[in-house]
Amino acid sequence: MLSFGRISEIPEPVGLAVIAVPYEEVATVVDQCAAAGVKGLVIASSGFADDGERGLTRQRNLVRKAGPTA
Numbered sequence: 001m002l003s004f005g006r007i008s009e010i011p012e013p014v015g016l017a018v019i020a021v022p023y024e025e026v027a028t029v030v031d032q033c034a035a036a037g038v039k040g041l042v043i044a045s046s047g048f049a050d051d052g053e054r055g056l057t058r059q060r061n062l063v064r065k066a067g068p069t070a
Helices: 023-036 049-069
Strands: 016-019 040-043
Touching (some): 016 023, 023 040
16 A cells, blocks of 8 residues: 655545544645545544634534535
8 A cells, every 4th residue: 555645646546535634734635635636535633623613613614615515
């Protein structure tokens, strides 16, 4: 199995990306995946609800980005 530090380093189309970065970086990685045409995401990052209202706001913003197909 190969792993890459950036989605832009992957030489072929990506069907599913597993995101496991600090929660402060998740939105940026999600945007990079969208730009690369990734079809699906699994976010394995903790800290959203643990950071009170700020974390919940970030979580809600990610759900909004996902749109009605989430």
